[in-house]
Amino acid sequence: MSGHARREPRRLTRWWRRQSLRTRMTVIAATAIAVSVFVAFQVASELMDWKLRETAVTQLHADARSLATNAQRAGLAQVQLSPYPGSGRLVRVILPDGSTRTPAGQPELPPVSEGAGRVARGASADLLESTDWNDGYRVYTLRAADGAVQVVDVADDGPINEFGFGMLLIGLFCVAGGALVGRAVARTGLAPIDRLTAAAVRVANTQDLDAGIPDEGGGEIRRLIQAINDMLAALRDSRRAQRLLAEDAAHELKTPLTSLRLNIELLVRLDRRGTLDTALSAQSRTRLLNDLGAQVAELSTLAAELTDLARGDISDEGAEPLDLADVVVAAVAQARSRVPDLEVALDVTSVWVSGRPAALQRAVLNLVDNAGKWSPEDQPVQVRLRAEGASAVLEVDDAGPGIDAADAPRVFDRFYRADSARAMPGSGLGLSIVQRVVHAHGGRAAVARSARGGALLRLELPVTDPASSVVHSPSGS
Structure with missing residues (x-):
């Protein structure tokens, strides 16, 4: 019996959740009126009963006094x-x-x-x-x-019963009227929601994110419409960004793929003719194979960076307090392993930030790789990390030709490469990834000309622990 009693409220809750908002508002309005009528009936009945009783007792007193007076005169x-x-x-x-x-x-x-x-x-x-x-x-x-x-x-009890029957009829009429009024109010009040739902369904069916929802009404409805329009605008921007990324990627892939295809076709054609050994000298074959290897490596790098960029901020890696100096040292070590003759002068201090270690290390690695491409062999890349107020400042300084003023505003754009950099290896995505990672960590990235005439790339990240900085590694290569 107790189990059955427990199941009933659950069934009622499930039934209530399945009902539409219009039905819920109608039921609530009718119930509120029914409760009000019942309470009013109880109060009115009690007052009426008390008044009738008081009147009856008063009349009894009067009739008894009149009869007692007559009995005093005539005798009992x-x-x-x-x-x-x-x-x-x-x-x-x-x-x-x-x-x-x-x-x-x-x-x-x-x-x-x-x-x-x-x-x-x-x-x-x-x-x-x-x-x-x-x-x-x-x-x-x-x-x-x-x-x-x-x-x-x-x-x-006749008057009370008649009064109760009348109140019952009035109550039923009020409940029925309340249900109708509640239904009408719900229909009128939810009309903007219905139009909003129809507009959202239309957008979902047509995939037309440019079709905004007309702003109407006020209060909560207006805020809801504005929020949905903002969401559509964000989705529109995201779709546009994805389309631009695909277009830019296709454009950037076209050149290395074309070159790779032409070189492979040349080798296949010569091999079919049986003149591969005679048509190309050993030096030419070596140069061609080196070109093929470089083009494959470029495609691999571009594919990896496109994947990383397309993922955006989606990552299973969680943010945690970390010493940015450890991240910088690890990134520099990775850059040196990739380019053994790369010289890097480190001057870093311990600065704590909250972030994702792998993402930050990738950003620092991209900065060092970019600087390494431009620095002369006798000039090391200078990497400096220090605390400035509430910010951790990372500077990567090279002694290369620097960045022209016309190119500086677009350095962090995806696939953008200055005219002087088109002959250099790279995809044009490295600095774009840097900016995305820095923005995701609440920081900012900037570019300037260094005192050595090269490029100075500067990152600022908010610190989490303003403890006194300790030198992490002395300057050196």
């Missing part, structure tokens, strides 16, 4: 008692010997109570008010002459 045995008219109050005279007189035709009354007998014998006060509800009678006993008189009012 001779006082005239009018025949019972068939309805209304009942009267009774209690004689000194305990017997009673009642009007002709009057229904039989309950026996005289002990309290009423004491009044008739004069044992109690001259006036004793007693209200009895037994058998539906309301009795008032009053001392008169040598006995007493009684006026009895038969309790009548």
Whole structure:
């Protein structure tokens, strides 16, 4: 039984959750009106019952005093008692010997109570008010002459019942009207939601993100429409960015793929003719194979960087407090392993930030690789890390030709390569990845000309622990 009782609320909850918002508002409105009518009926019934009781008792007192006055004049045995008219109050005279007189035709009354007998014998006060509800009678006993008189009012629930029936009809009418009004209010109030739903379905079916939802209404509805329009704008920007990325990637892949295809076709054609050994000298074959290897490596690098860029900020790696100096040292070590003759002068101090270690190391590695391509062999790449106020500042300084003022605003754009850099290896994505990682960590990236005439790339990240900095590694190559 207890299990069944527990299942009922769950079923009711599931049913309620399956209903539409319009149905819920209708049910809530009808229920609220029903509860209000019930409470009003209970209060009104209590007030009406109290008022009727007070009026009846007051009338009993008046009738009893009138009968007692007549009994004082004519005597209890001779006082005239009018025949019972068939309805209304009942009267009774209690004689000194305990017997009673009642009007002709009057229904039989309950026996005289002990309290009423004491009044008739004069044992109690001259006036004793007693209200009895037994058998539906309301009795008032009053001392008169040598006995007493009684006026009895038969309790009548008719007015209360009639009032209750009327209130029931009114309540049902109010509940029905409340349901209709609630339905109308719900339909009117939810009309913007319906139009918003239709617009969202239309966007989902047509995939047309440019079709914004018209702004209407106010308050919560307007804020919801604005939020959805903002979401559509964000999706529109994301789709445009994806399209541009695909177009740029296709453009950048075209050149190495074309070169790779031409070189392979040349080798295949010569091999089919059987002139591979005679048509190409050993030096030419070596140069061609080196070109093929470089083109494959370039394609691999471009594919890896495109994958990293397309993923955006999606990563399973969580942010954690870390010493940025450790990340910089690890990135420099990785750059040296990739380019053994790369010289890097480190001047880093311990600065704590909150971030993703692998992403930050990739950003620093891209900076060092970019600087290494431009620095002369006798000039090391300078990497400096220090704390400035609430920021960790990383500077990568090369002694190359530097960045022209016209190219500086677009250095961090995807696939952008200055005219002077088109002959250099690279995809044009490295610095774009750097900027994305830095922005994801709440920092900023900038480019300037270094004191040595080359490029100075500067990163700023918010620190998490402003403890005193400790030198992590002395300058060196």
